[in-house]
Amino acid sequence: MxxxxxxxxxxxxxxxxxxxxxxxxxxxxxxxxxxxxxxxxxxxxxxxxxxxxxxxxxxxxxxxxxxxxxxxxxxxxxxxxxxxxxxxxxxxxxxxxxxxxxxxxxxxxxxxxxxxxxxxxxxxxxxxxxxxxxxxxxxxxxxxxxxxxxxxxxxxxxxxxxxxxxxxxxxxxGDGVRRLQEWYDAGRIGKVHTVYCWTNRPVWPQGISWPSGKAEIPKELDWDLWLGSAPYKEYVNKLVPFNWRGWWDYGTGAIGDMGCHLVEPPFRVLGLDTPISVECSVGSVYVDEFKRAYLPESCPPSSHVILTFAKTQKTKHEVQVHWMDGGIKPERPEELGPNESFGDNGVLFIGTKGKMICETYGKNPKLLPLSRNESDRTKITIPRIxxxxxxxxxxxxxxxxxxxxxxxxxxxxxxxxPLTETLLIANLAIRGTDVQRRDAAGKISYPGRDIKMLWDKVNMKVTNFDEVNQFVKREYRKGWTLGV
CATH class of the missing domain: 3.40.50.720 (NAD(P)-binding Rossmann-like Domain)
Known part of the structure; x- marks a missing residue:
């Protein structure tokens, strides 16, 4: 333990x-x-x-x-x-x-x-x-x-x-997350029960097979040092300096890249801790007209993850945070006018008395409908950086x-x-969709695609789907250690 x-x-x-x-x-x-x-x-x-x-x-x-x-x-x-x-x-x-x-x-x-x-x-x-x-x-x-x-x-x-x-x-x-905090603490939208976070990322390749063939290592790059604790693989073109994000050995996908900017506002505003459960669906990749590809090395092209958090001192009940990437967005709020921007990246808070939104980094926070912002007189109570x-x-x-x-x-x-743990727990659910099981007759199934995974924070493990716990703590390549 x-x-x-x-x-x-x-x-x-x-x-x-x-x-x-x-x-x-x-x-x-x-x-x-x-x-x-x-x-x-x-x-x-x-x-x-x-x-x-x-x-x-x-x-x-x-x-x-x-x-x-x-x-x-x-x-x-x-x-x-x-x-x-x-x-x-x-x-x-x-x-x-x-x-x-x-x-x-x-x-x-x-x-x-x-x-x-x-x-x-x-x-x-x-x-x-x-x-x-x-x-x-x-x-x-x-x-x-x-x-x-x-x-x-x-x-x-x-x-x-x-x-x-x-x-x-x-x-x-930034000032944005502090303004969201002040609105919430002042009761402007009541008690939040649902949050949506979305992004147009990835803007790098995902849902693809590992490139075939061997490329020449640039003389300026120490490839072995770049790999570090990751399993050894031959160098491939275009992985460095940016496209590594879409491979599980090195990156953490769209939520790893953007979640720290988009999940962070609700995490702070609502006083959230790590989730108690997680479930997801992911975009499919097909190798031909009838067969979905099995690509456990690569993050999927899109995903929708639902993280459930226990009640906090600032919420009335449990809170659900929806993460959407790959261009997937939540339903447009009815309070937002038909020509008012919803954004390619953003956060929507839904409370018992109203809604508020912001962009990446918590920027441009707004109460909904937007007309509410013109008459808002909520006091500044949190010192700015x-x-x-x-x-x-x-x-x-x-x-x-x-x-x-x-x-x-x-x-x-x-x-x-804890914020990073939360995002990586979401990745457990995403990676779980590619976990295979084979029965006695040799038939393959993907049980992780149809369950809600229950998270045990103290023991750092999913309690009802053990196959994903291998991703909680990866095995480092020989010669590398965390030093603890």
Whole structure:
């Protein structure tokens, strides 16, 4: 049995969300290092020495955004692909460069204060855990981890090692989710019982067979390091740098990519914890006119997942959250005019007295019908984060400089961990649709396509369909470990 250590701490953090401390907006006093003391503390008069692991693409943006806060020096850069790291190396010529994060942390650990992790999903947990075990503050891109077990371990580790943590769902620092919170707390839509979250993702290939043939590995790419803990496969064209998202060995599909931005608003506003059950349907892929393909390596082209959450202090009954991807959208609200946009990505809250909607990151929150917004006088009660999404990065840097426990953050692992677990529980149901059973006569069935899976949070397992529990904690390739 795995002890649920994070539960009470998570609840306290969520309650504190509606009264973010003045420190988040007003800064902090400069005090000597010896007063702060202990591992993981940095005097506010000092500058944050940052190591950027994953220096290209989103990593390039993450590093630059933290630096724009004005209190960070990029001391080290690390990437398995020299092509992806090129711009960051040009922007930060004084940074020392590594390809293997393990070598970086081993040789330079004493010279690093904080680490950004902006790598493919399947490598997040190992890098973040290694950094935390050295007492380094960590900023990790969404989703926090690839596996449910990894999310739980990182959440517990952040508390154990007393380090500042933040997940890269920058909408958590936006004004939008705070306005939704204020409307809900003021009773503008009554008690929510149903939420719909939808996205037009994936915008990468899904529901396809693994490419045949072997391609030449680019000389700038260390393919073995890129694979990391994933099973070894021969390099194929166009997997790197982006299309890995559609393969279960590396990515977490559309909900892993966008769920941290779209499920996050109801998760916070309603004070949700991990779900108690999950069920789903997925889009089919056919190899010919009559036969559906069996493609367990690849995420499906579309899915509709229903997550049921237990009653919270902010709801009257259980809550259902519907996740829809691949262009599937919920029924258009009757309160929305025929020419009023519903959006390709969004969230719809349905309460006992009304409805409200928002876009990705919680942006552009609106009460329905839209005419209600013109007369709305709901007071601002929750402090805002300066510069909103951009301030998400500054908030992390300032919290790391102040030291563990000195500042509130928008998405520390105690919040980001359970949110990530929730999205990955949804993926259990999605992956379960491809689980095969063969009876004594050799007939194949797919029992996971027609059940509601019951989730045991304490023991991290589905209790009524054991085949999917293999995905709760994957087996790492030989030579790789989470270090717990």
């Amino acid at each position: 795995i002890e649920d250590k994070a539960n009470s701490k998570t609840e306290n953090s969520r309650r504190n969300f509606i009264k973010t401390t003045a420190l988040a907006a007003a800064g902090f006093m400069i005090v000597p290092r010896h007063v702060l003391g202990g591992p993981g503390f940095l005097a506010p008069s000092d500058r944050l020495q940052l190591a950027g692991i994953g220096a290209g693409g989103k990593g390039e943006g993450d590093i630059a955004s933290i630096v724009r806060g004005g209190k960070t020096d990029v001391a080290f850069l690390c990437d398995v692909d020299d092509r992806r790291a090129a711009n960051s190396l040009k922007n930060f010529p004084k940074a020392k460069y590594y390809k293997d994060y393990r070598e970086l942390l081993d040789k330079e650990g004493k010279n690093i204060d904080a680490v950004t992790v902006s790598t493919p999903d399947h490598t997040h947990a190992q890098i973040a855990m290694a950094a935390m075990q050295l007492g380094k503050h960590v900023y990790v891109q969404k989703p926090l981890t690839h596996d449910i077990y990894e999310a739980r371990m990182l959440t517990e580790a952040a508390n154990r090692y007393k380090v500042v943590t933040q997940m890269g769902n920058q909408g958590a620092s 300066v510069n909103q999404e951009e301030g998400h990065y500054t908030q992390f840097a300032e919290a790391a400089i102040a030291g563990y426990g000195k500042m509130e953050l928008s998405s520390p692992f105690e919040i980001a961990g």
